[in-house]
Amino acid sequence: MRFNTEMTAAHWHDPDQKWHLTINGNQKIIARYVITGLGLLSKTNLPDIPGLDTFEGDMYHTAKWPKDYDVTGKKAGVIGCGSTGVQVITDIGSKVKQLECYQRHPQYSVPSGDKKVTMEERQFLNDNWDQIWHLVRHSITAFGFEESKQSYHEASPEERERVFQEAWDIGCGFRFMFATFNDIATDMDANKGAQDFIRRQIDTIVKDPKKAAKLKPYDVYARRPLCDGNASNGQKYFEQFNRDNVDVVDLKETPITQIEAKGIRTSDGELHEHDLLIFATGFDAVEGNYTRLAIHGRDGISLKEYWDDLGPTSYLGSFVPKFPNFFLISGPKGPFTNMPPSIEVQVEFITDAIRDAEKSGVRLIEPTEEAERQYSELCDQLAENSLFWKAEDNWIFGANIPGKKRCLRFFFGGMQAFLEKLEEVKKNGYVGFKPFTQEHGAPVRV
Secondary structure: OOOOOOEEEEEEEOOOOEEEEEEOOOEEEEEOOEEEOOOOOOOEOOOOOOOHHHOOOEEEEHHHOOOOOOOOOOEEEEEOOOHHHHHHHHHHOOOOOEEEEEEOOOOOOEEOOOOOOOHHHHHHHHHOHHHHHHHHHOOOOOOOOOOOOOOHHHOOHHHHHHHHHHHHHHOOHHHHHHOOOOOOOOOHHHHHHHHHHHHHHHHHHOOOHHHHHHHOOOOOOOOOOOEEOOOOOOOOOHHHHHOOOEEEEEOOOOOEEEEEOOEEEEOOOOEEEOOEEEEOOOEOOOOHHHHOOEEEOHHHOEHHHHHOOOOOOOEOOOEOOOOOOEEEOOOOOEEOOOHHHHHHHHHHHHHHHHHHHHHOOEOOOOEOHHHHHHHHHHHHHHHOOOHHHHOOOOHHHOOOOOOOOOOOOEEOOOHHHHHHHHHHHHHOOOOOEOOOEEOOOOEOOO
16 A cells, blocks of 8 residues: 555556556556546536636635635635535535525435434344345446336326325435336436426425526436435525525526636626635546546557547446556446445456456456447447436536537446446456467467
């Protein structure tokens, strides 16, 4: 273990068939295998707003939040109302002196259902651990609940209302989208039914009709399914806007024109005064942390260059042609599911591949370009009926970053289908990889 160590470059050397890594300036490490866990949501995205460097107050991106920072009494502005923004607003609404939320897209947020776990619940988990984990791996979302098998169109209006209300009361964004009806993400009428239910909830919760109107979304319900954590006082996201000190600024009506020393000026000429700006503006998702590093495979090609034309691709979410023995945990076209189980499945497969390679004396693991192409086609087929394509500026497809290629970045088949794909590849002798080569002797396949 080497702590406080940064890898700045990685170059594949054909002569010794190893990776030469540069760390902490000019130090070198040579490795046969390189396993990366750079994170698909970790390279921060700061918007290019004029005057950003002129602000005199405190300014932080949520991913780089300073430890023990106290927001009490601050006049805060939160830019961004996606997953993180919703949670930040929920948490600090009761603590700050003033909070203005700069919103580009209203959100279909549902309660998280977070609560203290009782001893009885803890014991139930302990007693049923294997069954629960089996369900996690043999489901679509890997959240530990069984997805609905019922179509929205098979239910009466009264049953639809009951099902939506029960899911709302239990909480969890993925549960609301996938455990209610099986066609919310693929059928527009079903999707509109979920939209309408959430809008009615907003009308019921938010007392000020002007605030409620700004907070109600009308686009397709097909982004990452959001949920808001309970605030320390037990209140949820939409309830924060019943506070006199919390307001929302609709950036489609009055866009930000610039940031000034004392705050944010919008297109209507108003200066919104702040002494704290919080950027909940997301990430250069999936490939952002890979393309910023000097990672070069065969023939000196960089990952950035390899992905320039078609966008970020891989075989099975972890392997890239021309980059032998280089493994990506949560790389492009990995499963769109609950992340910890997804990470575990990928780690297990990478571990098995290396173990099997070492056992047989094989030390070169690299997918073919044809296998990558076919896997990318499979990902496209799985997503072609998804309504997620219709959501404007969806980071899932790279649309939240100006100039970033808009393309599919996930495997939409669900956890069970992804796990079955990995098992199929392994069962068939790691099909899709180049014939592995022993250091001495004829080519063999693991």
